[in-house]
Amino acid sequence: xxxxxxxxxxxxxxxxxxxxxxxxxxxxxxxxxxxxxxxxxxxxxxxxxxxxxxxxxxxxxxxxxxxxxxxxxxxxxxxxxxxxxxxxxxxxxxxxxxxxxxxxxxxxxxxxxxxxxxxxxxxxxxxxxxxxxxxxxxxxxxxxxxxxxxxxxxxxxxxxxxxxxxxxxxxxxxxxxxxxxxxxxxxxxxxxxxxxxxxxxxxxxxxxxxxxxxxxxxxxxxxxxxxxxxxxxxxxxxxxxxxxxxxxxxxxxxxxxxxxxxxxxxxxxxxxxxxxxxxxxxxxxxxxxxxxx
Numbered sequence: 458x459x460x461x462x463x464x465x466x467x468x469x470x471x472x473x474x475x476x477x478x479x480x481x482x483x484x485x486x487x488x489x490x491x492x493x494x495x496x497x498x499x500x501x502x503x504x505x506x507x508x509x510x511x512x513x514x515x516x517x518x519x520x521x522x523x524x525x526x527x528x529x530x531x532x533x534x535x536x537x538x539x540x541x542x543x544x545x546x547x548x549x550x551x552x553x554x555x556x557x558x559x560x561x562x563x564x565x566x567x568x569x570x571x572x573x574x575x576x577x578x579x580x581x582x583x584x585x586x587x588x589x590x591x592x593x594x595x596x597x598x599x600x601x602x603x604x605x606x607x608x609x610x611x612x613x614x615x616x617x618x619x620x621x622x623x624x625x626x627x628x629x630x631x632x633x634x635x636x637x638x639x640x641x642x643x644x645x646x647x648x649x650x651x652x653x654x655x656x657x658x659x660x661x662x663x664x665x666x667x668x669x670x671x672x673x674x675x676x677x678x679x680x681x682x683x684x685x686x687x688x689x690x691x692x693x694x695x696x697x698x699x700x701x702x703x704x705x706x707x708x709x710x711x712x713x714x715x716x717x718x719x720x721x722x723x724x725x726x727x728x729x730x731x732x733x734x735x736x737x738x739x740x741x742x743x744x745x746x747x748x749x750x
Contacts, residue, residue, distance in 0.1 A: 500538050500617045502597065507559060509545040513602075513612055522618050523735055524596050526573035526585040529650035532739045533596055535621035541602050543612040551610055553601065554581035560599045560615070564588070569597065582610075589657055594620045627662065629669035636678075636748040643729070643743045646704060653699040655707055663704060666746065667711035670718075677749040680705045682722040683729075685738035690725060698722030704744055719749065 497515035499506055520537035523530055544551040557575040561584050565571065573585035584599040595617065602614040627644060635642035646663070647656040655663065670676060682697030682704075701720040709715050730737035 497540065500540055500615055502595070502617050503560070503563065503615065506542065507556065510542045511545075513541045513543045515540045519621070520618070522596070522598075522616065523739075524572075524585050524587075524598060524618075529572065531596075531647070531650070532735070533594065533618055533620045535593075535619045537616065537618045539614055539616050541612055541614045544610065552608070553583075553605075553610055553613075556610065556613055557581055557584050557599050560584055560597075561586075564597060590619070594657065596620070627665060629665045629672060632665065632669050632746060633673065636676075636746065641745050641747040643740075643745050645739075645742075646700075646744050648700055648703075651696065653696065653703045655703055663707045664711070666704075666708050667713055670708065670713045677717045677719075679719040679721060679747040679749055680708070681720070681745045681747055682724075683727055683741060683743050683745065684725050685741040686725045686728070686732040687738065694722055694724035694726075696722070697724045701744060 493512040494514050497512040499512070516537075516539045518537055519535070521532060521534040522537055523532045554575060558581060561571060561575050564584070564586050567588060569586045569588035571584065571586045573583055575581035575584050582601060584597065586597045588595050588597075596619075598616040600614060601610050601612070603610065603612040627642070632642050644662055644666075646659040648654060648659075649656065666678075666680075670678070680701045682699075682701035684693040684697050686693070688696075698721070701722050705718045705720040709718055725732075725741070728737075728741045729743075730740035732738050732741060
């Protein structure tokens with residue numbers, strides 16, 4: 458079976474919807490089975506579920522998550538919704554490709570980008586994707602939540618995380634305070650892995666840099682890129698230079714004189730955290746704003 462998109466178009470979270478059109482017996486949006494865990498409901502993005510599946514548990518919280526897929530990964534923060542489903546006959550289970558394939562088809566139906574496409578994997582047992590809603594990135598991840606028996610799942614989980622743009626934007630006032638006290642500030646601007654295109658959810662940071670420069674006409678800054686130690690030193694150096702230059706150009710494009718801006722890249726040479734763990738590597742992947750004399 459395949460899933461089709463809802464006739465409604467995604468407008469604004471939490472009203473973003475995507476129906477799993479599985480034919481007769483599909484639950485109506487918002488409906489729940491009697492055996493669903495108390496207080497749980499389907500994610501707003503997927504208001505209809507596979508027939509007869511029930512919710513075993515759920516959790517909604519402000520949180521962070523690291524989404525990994527072949528060739529890349531991205532750490533995001535915001536509202537994280539996790540719903541665990543159990544199949545109708547746990548003894549029999551359900552084929553991963555049947556479950557994940559339906560979510561993949563539905564997600565593509567609303568313009569979502571599949572970074573991990575179950576149709577391209579031999580097992581077809583996981584999905585990682587993202588879609589932009591009102592300038593914010595919404596991440597989706599579907600995978601097993603239990604041991605696999607006979608190649609089938611007895612339960613699986615759906616994770617939906619809407620990035621919190623407000624949590625990631627450092628204000629111009631905060632930047633000025635840090636520049637005056639420490640001489641620099643570390644900013645976390647999102648790029649795709651191995652690239653230097655600034656992602657939409659980080660445009661707010663660039664806007665605040667430009668606002669700072671407009672409010673402080675005598676201020677000059679150096680925009681300096683840093684990476685973790687994944688990859689070669691030479692490649693990371695080039696990547697950090699390109700990312701710093703991209704931010705500098707984006708700030709200049711908002712009317713800031715080019716002679717007030719410089720850019721530099723230091724690659725993996727100046728870590729501020731331990732590169733042995735993902736949390737440390739995430740801190741090292743940064744862009745610093747440095748006050749110039």
